[in-house]
Amino acid sequence: xxxxxxxxGKKEKKEPAPKSQEPKAPVSKPIAKEEPxxxxxxxxxxxxxxxxxMSGCTGCLVSLAxxxxxxxxxxxxxxxxxxxxxxxxxxxxxxxxxALVEGSVCLQDECxxxxxxxxxxxxxxxxxxxxxxxxxxxxxxxxxxxxNQPQHEGFVPIGDVIDVDVYxxxxxxxxxxxxxxxxxxxxxxxxxxxxxxxxxxYLAPLMALASEGSKATSSEACGCDIMTKVINQGLCMxxxxxxxxxxxFAITMEEGKPNIERDMxxxxxxxxxxxxxxxxxxxxxxxxxxxxxxxxxxxxxxGN
Ligand code: SF4
Ligand code: SF4
Numbered sequence: 001x002x003x004x005x006x007x008x009g010k011k012e013k014k015e016p017a018p019k020s021q022e023p024k025a026p027v028s029k030p031i032a033k034e035e036p037x038x039x040x041x042x043x044x045x046x047x048x049x050x051x052x053x054m055s056g057c058t059g060c061l062v063s064l065a066x067x068x069x070x071x072x073x074x075x076x077x078x079x080x081x082x083x084x085x086x087x088x089x090x091x092x093x094x095x096x097x098x099a100l101v102e103g104s105v106c107l108q109d110e111c112x113x114x115x116x117x118x119x120x121x122x123x124x125x126x127x128x129x130x131x132x133x134x135x136x137x138x139x140x141x142x143x144x145x146x147x148n149q150p151q152h153e154g155f156v157p158i159g160d161v162i163d164v165d166v167y168x169x170x171x172x173x174x175x176x177x178x179x180x181x182x183x184x185x186x187x188x189x190x191x192x193x194x195x196x197x198x199x200x201x202y203l204a205p206l207m208a209l210a211s212e213g214s215k216a217t218s219s220e221a222c223g224c225d226i227m228t229k230v231i232n233q234g235l236c237m238x239x240x241x242x243x244x245x246x247x248x249f250a251i252t253m254e255e256g257k258p259n260i261e262r263d264m265x266x267x268x269x270x271x272x273x274x275x276x277x278x279x280x281x282x283x284x285x286x287x288x289x290x291x292x293x294x295x296x297x298x299x300x301x302x303g304n
Contacts, residue, residue, distance in 0.1 A: 047097040047186050050083030051129075052119050054112055055139055055155055056103025060130035061086065063172040064100070067179045073299050074179065078186045098185045099123035100178075104132045104139040105161050107154040113161065120162040125185060128164050128210065129178065131171040131268030133157060138171075138266045159210065167209035169269035171247040181206070183298045198294050201287050209273070223250055223260035225272040231257065235277040242271035 051061060061084075065071060075081060079098075083090045093099075099119045106112050120126055131137035136157045144153025158164055168181055180202070188199035223246075230236050238256035250264035251271060258271075272278050284291070 045190055046078055046080050047189050048082045048094075049079040049098045049100065049182065049185075050081070050093065050096045050119075050123065051085075051087070052083065052093065052099050052101045052115065053085055054101060054103030054116060054133065054158065055106050055109075055152075056130065056132040058086075058102070059172040060100075060102040060133075060178075063175050064129075064178050066175040070175070070179050070299055074182050078298065079182060093118050093122055095122045097123070097189055098125045098127060098182070100127050100129040101133045101158050101164075102129045104136050104155040104157055106152050107156060108152050109149075116158055116161050124189070125165045126158075126162065127166045127168060127181065127185075128158055129168055130173055131169055131266075131270060134159070134164075134167040134169045134209070135267055135269045137268045140267060164210045166203060166206045167269075167273075168206060169209065169273035170245065171266070171268040171270050173270075179299070180295055183295050186298070187294065195294065198287060198291055201284050202291050204284065209269075222267045222269070223258075223262060223265045223271055225269075225278070226251075226258060226275060227260060229272070230275055230277050237277060239276065241274050241276060245270045245274040 051064070053061070067074070081088050082094050082096050083099075093115065099122075101116070101119060105116050128134040132139050132155075134157055136155060139155035142153060142155050144150055146152060159167075166181065166185075168177060170177070184199040184202045187195040188203065191199065223242075226236075226242050236257060238253070240253045240258075242258050243251040243253050247268060247270065248264050248266055250261045250266075251258045252261075253259070
């Protein structure tokens with residue numbers, strides 16, 4: 001039983017067996033054919049996952065929890081949650097396979113700077129979970145003066161302090177995407193050669209975002225990326241996904257094309273990450289069905 005199942009799982013009430021009034025005649029049992037046991041997981045051994053909370057609103061953790069039964073499946077079969085201030089009883093960052101880091105780093109907070117460096121040292125794969133960790137998002141606009149911490153005025157994405165392996169942009173990223181990355185991280189670390197190749201294909205665009213980071217020369221994680229890298233290249237198909245993913249409604253669809261209100265943009269990167277034309281990768285397109293089958297198989301191991 002996984003950690004969350006232990007915390008929230010209801011204990012089954014044992015109903016007393018109904019007393020039969022008359023003794024039943026013995027019934028000869030048909031000889032049961034022994035069913036072959038179904039494989040519970042595609043590969044053995046769980047990975048260890050931690051959630052590290054920097055400066056953010058906790059919306060990404062809420063999005064992770066919004067997977068409901070999917071989260072139970074992950075925690076029961078694929079991942080042990082070894083660090084998470086709100087969900088796991090651990091106070092020091094342990095060694096782990098995957099660290100999901102939420103929020104940006106406050107440069108005036110020595111503990112935060114130490115914590116993110118420690119995370120890099122102890123995690124095999126570091127994932128920037130959400131717009132704040134990946135690009136700074138709205139925390140980039142903080143100017144200090146908060147009542148309890150007035151000196152906290154400089155916030156940067158985690159990629160400005162440590163090397164990051166995977167970005168999941170969005171404010172917050174959708175539950176399914178977080179779930180899929182967890183499953184794919186599992187297949188990447190514990191799967192056979194075929195599963196590892198699939199996981200690499202799925203993670204490739206998110207790893208490419210991480211290697212670009214938040215450098216001014218690459219993606220700026222703002223609506224302008226949609227303008228320069230998609231619309232201006234003649235790639236926009238007018239699907240409206242960018243407008244639907246913008247948390248501050250900075251994008252509206254006008255005459256089939258996105259119109260971006262730059263002053264409203266909080267630089268979360270969600271629109272660019274969600275645009276189907278921003279990551280045109282033949283590696284992924286050709287394996288789309290196999291990837292979906294792998295995720296569905298992992299989330300529904302018994303085939304029920
Ligand atoms: S336009 Fe909206 S979704 Fe795109 S980066 Fe700006 S705030 Fe985020
Ligand atoms: S998500 Fe991409 S393809 Fe779709 S409307 Fe926006 S820019 Fe165009």
